[in-house]
Amino acid sequence: MKKWAPLLWIPMLALAGWVLADRLEAIDFHDVRQQVLAQPPTTMLLGLLFSAGVYALVGIYEGIAVRMASGRTMPLVAFRTAIISNPISRAIGLALVSGGALRYRMYAAVGLSAREVATVVVLAAMPYFFSVGWLIDLSLLLNAETAAQALRISTGTVLILGVIGLAKDIGWLTFVIRRKTPLTMGGQTLPVPTLRDTSLQLAIGLVQISLMTGILYLFMPDELNMSWPAFIAIYCIAFVAGQLSNVPAGLGVLEAALLLMLPQVPPAKLLGAVLAYRAVFEILPLLIALGLLLMFESTSSRGFLRRRLLRR
Template sequence: MLKKLRLKFSTLFSLSLLVVSLWAIANELHEYNYRDILNSLAAIPKSRLSWAIWLTALGYLVMIGYDILGFSYINRSLSWNKIALTNFISSAFSNTIGFALLTGSAIRYRFYSSWGVSKLAIAQVIAFANFTFWLGMFAVAGCLFLLNPLKIPTQLHLPFATVRPIGVIFLVLVAIYLLGSILIKQPLIIRGQEFRFPSFKISLVQIAISSFDWILAAAVLYAVLPTNISLSYLDFLGIYLLAMFAGVVSNVPGGLGVFETIILLILSSKVSGATILSSLLAYRGVYYFLPLLVAAGLLGLYEIRLRSANFKNISKL
């Protein structure tokens, strides 16, 4: 009963954030019409879109490292092509649909269990991948927020004027994790579940892989922004991480609305809202929906082959 109430509250909270974010976007763009947005979208050079596609492909390739490192962490072996297929499909679905612990986990269980990986091992890989995802965010954002503090829009009503305090918190969390990997050798029991810190070497690789993932994801959107915008990549990376952090925490699918709201609030003083929205649409199309289409096709092919193999085995009996 309590779990159902928590799920309903989480869903209601996410929907509320989505509604508020869409209202904020509509309010920000009320002076533009859809033709402005379509014209700005058409004005994005094909070479920039091509760069965005290649950066997306590289980003999803880097994400495979989450699961490969996860299997190394639990001392299990599985062929890289199987890990790559599973990670790509789960990443594409969870990135776009949201609720990564449900969507991505379900796909990982579906694939890895069919290849003989135990439920406990799969759960450990999933937990490891999620930890890795956040470690990169905290490491990159922590350094950027501390060294190049971004001003937080007053419309967000946060208790900080800049992101520097958030950066300090992020870096402290990363430092605690690294110290734990050095000092704590015995497993910890958290809510009845056993948690073992990885080695210091694996922890550093976790941070490196995830940091590169976040850097590439931001580069995809930066590639389709107007070329005349006076904004360096490092400055934009800080904005992207703040917006993405809010979007991920919101649990709204793909951070839809929440992410766009923050990007619009910060960049609207540099370029028109219609132009920003067209770049965001291009970004979502390239980074989210294109991989999702490929992943859906691969998932369909896998299921067809699996059913065909099962049918042949039944026919032989």
């Protein structure tokens, strides 16, 4: 079963493609282009600031994760590594694998072991893992009627799902507080994070996901007719679907999920908003990351050649 796991993205992509094909039949792509071009400069600037805020937090937390994993303090190296690995792994897909490979390449150069790098990879995923659940559950409870319309289920069902989810979130915090000994899984000893570390991961993740949601919300048309807090649950569900699909950048999956959950938004305008979101949050950071990676590899190659020459 494990050998087939990397291929699970194929049926997800096929399903997303089917949904998109069904919705795209009635879309005039001239309208999509117009929606992208119609974004006011102030909205684009605010979207860029939100995106910069997300990646700044990613870089800052990476430094904390490195210190937690290795006991070493290297904030600049960690920040650079996060700014490079995060957008590239998001674009490639299979973020834990691709992001892990990039991190190992860069951290090995400064002396971190493979085990320490693996720990950093896991810790780097924690803020997203914790915060998405909290944001979905709180948004469902606080905006039950709006969520019910978007998810096409009853308000009572939404409230039940929110309560169950929130119980799960509180249960994990309770476990962290009460559990003092490490967990043993598959012969491996896994330390339970402290309440302080868990609270830090949760706080950083909540701000990150809120800013990510805010970027797309800024670009959405008036037909959305939904508050930002209510939109958070919709975004998080679509975001999780894209991440679980392992499709590079969740391409097609995010759009398909939003098209299904937001039928009141004209498809052309919705796709235009997502295109603007991807340009600000994915494409521009990816270009910056590739530039920084080329600089890193160029510097590393020169250092390697210099050491070889000195040995001679």
